[in-house]
Amino acid sequence: MKWENFTKLESYKKLASAKTPDIKAELDGEKGALRVQAYQVPMASGMVYNYAAKAVDDQLIDLLQELADEAQLQEKYEALYNGEVINTGEKRLVLHQLTRGQLGEDVVVDGVNKRQFYKEQQDRANAFANKVHSGRIVNEKGEKFTTAVQIGIGGSDLGPRALYLSLESWAKVQGTLKMEAKFISNVDPDDASAVLRSVDLEHALFVLVSKSGTTLETLTNEAFCKDALAKAGLDPSRHMVAVTSATSPLANNPDYLDSFYIDDYIGGRYSAMSAVGGVILALAFGPEVFARIQAGAAAEDEACKEKDVRKNASMLDALIGVYERNFLGMGVTAVLPYSQALSRFPAHLQQLDMESNGKSVNRFGEPIDYKTGPVIFGEPGTNGQHSFYQLLHQGTDIIPLQFVGFRSSQMANDVLIENSTSQQKLCANVAAQIVAFACGKDDENRNKYFAGGRPSSIIVGDQLTPEALGTLLAYFENKVMFQGFVWNINSFDQEGVQLGKVLAKRVLAKDTDGALAQYSELLGI
C-alpha cells in the first residue's frame, strides 16, 4: 500500500487543471431535471445522497475516481477494518466499525477477538439496562431509576448526546423511552449545578465515561455529582456506573455499580457505538433500539466498501469535499439538517471532522503544504434560513452546504395550514434552498441579486429512525476517514489538544510567569 502526500499524486495534477462546471448552467431546464435524477447514490437504510447541485460533472467525477483509486481509498479502508495500525501517531489500530459489525477478518489483539470484546461489553450493558428497566437494579429504597445522567466530555458527550436528542421525541411517541437522559460535560460548575437541579437525584443513575479514567473535567464533575448524592443522603456507589478502559482506575472499582469497557482502538469522537454511547442509549431507549442504530451504521459501513465512486455516497462526498477545499479554496462547510431532532448533530460532526482532519502534518509527522479539514458549523433548518443564510446566499465567500432532510416527521403530529402540512413546508423549504443557492436570481437591483453557483448536496431519508440515524453517523465517520486518506494525514489522533491542558495545569499550580501569569490574574486565579 502506498501512503503519499496528496500533491504527489498524478490525479492531483489532473484535478488542478480540470475545468469546474457552472452549477447554474448544469441545473438549467430539462437537462437540470435529468441531472437531479441521475446524480444520486443510494446509502443504507433506504437513504440517498444527491449531489446534483455540486460543481462536478461526469468528467470531474471520473477524475475523482482516479484519485480514489490512486490514493487506494478502498485498500486503506480494508486495511483499517482488518486491523492495521492506521493511527500512526499513537501506534494504534482503529476499530470503531467492529462495535457494530464484522467487515472483514477477525481482529485479534493479545489473544482477544475485538469484535467479540465490543459485543460482550454491549451485551453486558444491555443486561444491565434490562435489569434497571425491570426493577432488578434499584435505588436505596428499592425504587426504579427514572433518569440516566452521562458525565463525559468531547467524544464521551457530543456523539451520545446528539444521538439521544435525535431519538428522544421519536422514542416518546413510540413508547420506547425507558428513561430520560441528561448530560454533564463542562467543567464550568454551573453546568453540573443546573443539571443536578433539574434531576430527581434519588432516582438518578449516573454513567461516568472516561477512557483513561483521568479526564480532568469528567473526574471533577464526578466528584460534583457524588457530593450532591452524599448531601442528599444517598450512597454514590449505588447510583453510578463507569465506562472506561480495563486498565483505568475506574475499572473493577467498588465505587461503581458496574463497569463497562472500551479500549485504545476507538477514539473518543468515533466511540458513540461502543459502550461510550451504548450504556446511556440502552438505558434511555432500551437495547433493541440501540441495536437498530448499530445495524444502520453497520449497513452503511458495508456500503462504503464499494470501489465505484458513483455507487459509494460517503466516498464521493469526501472526494467532492476535497475538490472544494483544495481546488476551489473553500475553507468552511455548513451542515444543515432540516430536522429539529438533529439539532446537536452538527456539534457532533464539528468534533468528528475538525478534530480528525484539522492537521498540518502527514501520517508520518512531516509538514504538508496543502489544506486539510475545513471548519464545520450548522444549525437546523428552517431556523438557519432566518439567521446566517444571508451570508450563505449573498456573502463574499462561497460556503459548501450539506443538507439533510426526511419526508416524514418523527412524531406524526401535524397541522394543515394553507393546504400544506408543516412537514411539507419544511421539505419545500429545503428543496427551494438548494435551487436558490445553485441557480441564484438575476435582478437589476443588485441588492436583490443572487449570484448562485453555491454548491450543496442533500441526504434524504423517509424518516429519522434508529437505522437512519446509525447510517448518518457511519456515513460521516467514513467520509472523514476517506478525506484523511486523501490528505495522507492521521485522522485518529489529536495532539493539538495537549498544549492547553499542560498550560492549564501550570496555571492551577501557580507555576506561571510573563503573559500567562498576567492572563491568570486577569481571570482572577
Add this chain to the structure above:
Amino acid sequence: MKWENFTKLESYKKLASAKTPDIKAELDGEKGALRVQAYQVPMASGMVYNYAAKAVDDQLIDLLQELADEAQLQEKYEALYNGEVINTGEKRLVLHQLTRGQLGEDVVVDGVNKRQFYKEQQDRANAFANKVHSGRIVNEKGEKFTTAVQIGIGGSDLGPRALYLSLESWAKVQGTLKMEAKFISNVDPDDASAVLRSVDLEHALFVLVSKSGTTLETLTNEAFCKDALAKAGLDPSRHMVAVTSATSPLANNPDYLDSFYIDDYIGGRYSAMSAVGGVILALAFGPEVFARIQAGAAAEDEACKEKDVRKNASMLDALIGVYERNFLGMGVTAVLPYSQALSRFPAHLQQLDMESNGKSVNRFGEPIDYKTGPVIFGEPGTNGQHSFYQLLHQGTDIIPLQFVGFRSSQMANDVLIENSTSQQKLCANVAAQIVAFACGKDDENRNKYFAGGRPSSIIVGDQLTPEALGTLLAYFENKVMFQGFVWNINSFDQEGVQLGKVLAKRVLAKDTDGALAQYSELLGI
C-alpha cells in the same frame, strides 16, 4: 458625512502595506506581561476587553485609529442614533438603541417620540407580566400561568432564547425565576410537538412574535399551538399575547389577551431589547431583571461613543476584525464563551453578524470588490477544547478567536478538587488557551508542534449578571455596526433570505419545473 467604499480610503492603502507584528514575539517574557496589562479597554458593567494576543502593535492601532476617523465611524454612529435613514435598502431608521436609552436627540417619526414609544410598550409588557405573576391575569380556572412559550423564528427566537438561557440558572439561584420559558421556532412539526409535550398546557402562556404578522413558520406554529390548546378544551385567546407591529393583522386582535408593539426601525436580529425579548423576559425573570439587562446594554452603547479606539472596546474589536478579514485573509471567527450559561449566545451572534454583514453590495446597492463579514461559530469552553480546538491549534487555516470569561460562577455551587474549584479550573483553561494559541510550542516531533501565532481576544467580567449580559449584547451589536460602516455596507437589511421563501411558495403551490420539480419529488412533496 462621507460614505465611501473601504478600498477607496487612504487608510486602506496604509493598512495594506503595514507590517503585521508576530504575536508570539510580542507576548514573550516581561514585555509580554506588560502588554497583557496595557492592551486592555474597559467596557460597561465593569468588564474589560483584552487584545494582547491579537496581531497588532501600537503602530497598527494608530493606523486603525486613522481608519476609524477617515471612515467617520463615530459620526455615523451618531447619525444612526439621532435618526438618520441608515438602513438604505429598506429606507428605514435604525433605532434599536432607543429601546434601552436615549443616546442623543429625540427621534420623532410621524409625531411619535420613538424612545417614548418603545418605553411605553415595555411599561405595558411589565404591567402585564406583573399581573400574570400576581395572579390578576389567570387561566380559565383562575389559576396562575407557570410557563411562557415564545413562538418566533430568527431574531424573534435566537436573541431572546440566548438571553433567557444565559440567566435561567442565575435567576433560579437568586429566586427571581418567575416562570419557566420555552421556545418554538422551526416549521418542523417535531419542534412544536416536542415543546408542547413538555408543557403543562393549562398553565402555559404563549407569546407570539412576528413583526409583519405574516412569517410562515410563526403563523404555522401559532396554529399548531392553538390547535393543541383547543384539543385540550382550552380557549386559545386566553393563552396568547402578540408582539407585532401596530399595522399587522395580529395587532388589536381579540384572538389575543393583549398585544405589544414594535416597529420597522428595529431589525429582528437587533430586537432582543424591544418587546420581542421584553415580554418573554419580563414574564420569565420579572421586569426588574429585564431593566437591568437594558441598563447594561445602554451603558455599553454610551461607552461606544468614544472616538479614541484605545478607549472603545467594541470599535477596536471591530477594526481588528476588519484587519484580520481584509489584510490577513481570515474568513472565520470563533466565539468561545467559558460559561455554560452562554451556550446559545454564539448562535445569536451568528445571526447578528452573518445576517448583518454577509453582503456583496455597498449601501448604495453597488457591487464591492473586498471581503465583508466572516463566518461565525462557537461552543462553550471547556467543551470545545475536547472537540474542534484540534483544528484551531494545528489546522491549516488560522481562525481568530473571541473568548469570553467570568471570574465567578452564576450558581455559587462548587467543589474543591486537587486544590482548585471547578470555576478556577474553567478560568485556568481559558488563560492557558490564549497563551497556547498565541505562543505555540516547539517540538522535534512535528505532530506535537504548535506553530502559535493564532490571534485571540478575551472579554472578562466578574460574573454573568443581567448587566453584564446586556453589555455583551450591545457590545457585539455595535461591533457589527462599526464593521458595516467600514465596509460601507448596509448591516440592517437581509435581502438574501427572500429568494428561498419565494421558491418554497412555488413548491407548495406545485408551480415548479426542471430541477426544482425534481428536488420537490425527492423530498416527497
